[in-house]
Amino acid sequence: MITARTTTEYDVEAVRSDFPILRQMHSDNVPLVYLDNAATSQKPASVIEAIDTYYREYNANVHRGIHKLSEQATSAYEEARLKVRKFINAASKREILFTRGTTESINLVAQTWGRANLKAGDVVISTVMEHHSNIVPWQILAAEKGFTIRYVPVLPDGTLDLDYLGEVLSKEPVKLVTLMHVSNVLGTINPIEDVIAKAHKVGALVLVDGAQSVPHMTIDVQALDVDFFAFSGHKMLGPTGSGVLYGKRALLEAMPPWMGGGDMISSVKLTGSTWNDLPYKFEAGTPAIAEAIGLGYAIDYLTQIGLANIHQHERDIIGYALDRLREVPGLTVYGPTADQKGAVAAFTVEGIHAHDIAQLLDSEGIAVRAGHHCAMPLHEHLHVNATARASFYLYNTPAEVDALITALHNARKTFQL
Numbered sequence: 573m574i575t576a577r578t579t580t581e582y583d584v585e586a587v588r589s590d591f592p593i594l595r596q597m598h599s600d601n602v603p604l605v606y607l608d609n610a611a612t613s614q615k616p617a618s619v620i621e622a623i624d625t626y627y628r629e630y631n632a633n634v635h636r637g638i639h640k641l642s643e644q645a646t647s648a649y650e651e652a653r654l655k656v657r658k659f660i661n662a663a664s665k666r667e668i669l670f671t672r673g674t675t676e677s678i679n680l681v682a683q684t685w686g687r688a689n690l691k692a693g694d695v696v697i698s699t700v701m702e703h704h705s706n707i708v709p710w711q712i713l714a715a716e717k718g719f720t721i722r723y724v725p726v727l728p729d730g731t732l733d734l735d736y737l738g739e740v741l742s743k744e745p746v747k748l749v750t751l752m753h754v755s756n757v758l759g760t761i762n763p764i765e766d767v768i769a770k771a772h773k774v775g776a777l778v779l780v781d782g783a784q785s786v787p788h789m790t791i792d793v794q795a796l797d798v799d800f801f802a803f804s805g806h807k808m809l810g811p812t813g814s815g816v817l818y819g820k821r822a823l824l825e826a827m828p829p830w831m832g833g834g835d836m837i838s839s840v841k842l843t844g845s846t847w848n849d850l851p852y853k854f855e856a857g858t859p860a861i862a863e864a865i866g867l868g869y870a871i872d873y874l875t876q877i878g879l880a881n882i883h884q885h886e887r888d889i890i891g892y893a894l895d896r897l898r899e900v901p902g903l904t905v906y907g908p909t910a911d912q913k914g915a916v917a918a919f920t921v922e923g924i925h926a927h928d929i930a931q932l933l934d935s936e937g938i939a940v941r942a943g944h945h946c947a948m949p950l951h952e953h954l955h956v957n958a959t960a961r962a963s964f965y966l967y968n969t970p971a972e973v974d975a976l977i978t979a980l981h982n983a984r985k986t987f988q989l
């Protein structure tokens with residue numbers, strides 16, 4: 573059940589009341605302040621209940637059984653696919669592949685499209701700010717195939733060096749540009765429309781890692797004209813183990829399958845096999861059924877609140893957080909200013925290691941992440957080995973930002989700074 577109102581006046585307390593985990597205390601008299609949303613989001617009761625109902629009332633395998641429960645499970649699983657299609661405005665449900673998350677989606681593209689199309693002499697463009705999941709799959713394949721990877725540098729203001737991108741696109745045989753939409757560390761919102769248009773002009777395809785954008789802003793894959801778009805369910809109120817790869821139908825049709833097994837075949841003979849239609853060609857074995865259904869309910873919830881409302885709420889929160897973080901002596905926030913940034917603030921405090929910051933904040937009930945956030949090349953570029961990261965979502969409040977600031981002042985006192 574969704575109780576939050578969808579008026580222009582955003583009712584954050586009503587939103588919070590939909591998330592059972594937010595009702596708990598961290599410890600005696602210490603409320604839980606969850607600011608680790610870039611790692612994973614919390615789940616509303618409607619998603620938790622949808623998963624519970626599936627297991628209690630219609631648990632069965634999909635696409636196979638000719639019995640009532642299996643038909644029910646199949647129709648719920650396929651309905652979730654339709655919800656995803658509509659949510660990102662894909663042209664067809666055949667373009668929506670269920671995966672375990674962004675990592676699996678990108679590896680799928682590397683191991684099928686990449687393996688079939690990339691060879692020595694070709695160039696793939698990635699960026700210095702990427703999550704490891706959009707660097708390592710290409711490095712693994714490049715070691716085997718011999719193509720070159722060029723990385724777009726990050727400028728001092730935390731944005732991408734688009735002149736470098738233009739230069740490589742105009743001078744080298746680029747087959748693919750693969751980049752994140754929103755940085756999980758800097759918060760930078762990359763101008764992907766522009767990148768896609770430029771790449772297409774020279775015949776290169778574009779893969780966008782939307783792990784940090786789909787949960788927070790409206791995405792229209794047809795308007796973007798993007799070739800592949802990857803995202804994770806667990807960062808957008810859905811369960812872990814749910815994710816999506818969108819691909820243009822003609823590309824997916826032409827791509828060989830990745831994993832072989834049940835469901836992805838049309839026929840199997842000992843002399844060879846033929847493949848099922850899209851999207852099933854890429855969904856070998858029993859899929860994550862409950863997880864896909866849960867993701868569908870997460871999309872219902874986000875749609876009900878309204879992504880435009882969520883986006884505006886986050887803009888307010890990150891703007892307030894950046895203003896208040898400036899009050900903490902010795903604190904540096906990395907990345908662009910609030911107007912070009914998602915709801916993420918990665919920072920260091922002079923004289924305190926990021927892990928110590930996270931530990932001291934945790935003792936005051938505040939959950940943030942510390943480390944390299946799976947972006948080691950970016951941290952090397954920033955000349956820091958770790959940052960602390962506060963990341964916000966639809967249920968966070970200005971009072972939670974205040975709690976973060978107070979705890980940071982207390983951390984400095986503990987370190988006698």
Ligand code: PMP
Nearest residue numbers: 673674675703705756783784804
């Ligand atoms: N890309 C980005 C930008 C991310 O933030 C993450 C998750 N931290 C991933 C990819 C990987 O997502 P997952 O672990 O769900 O596959």
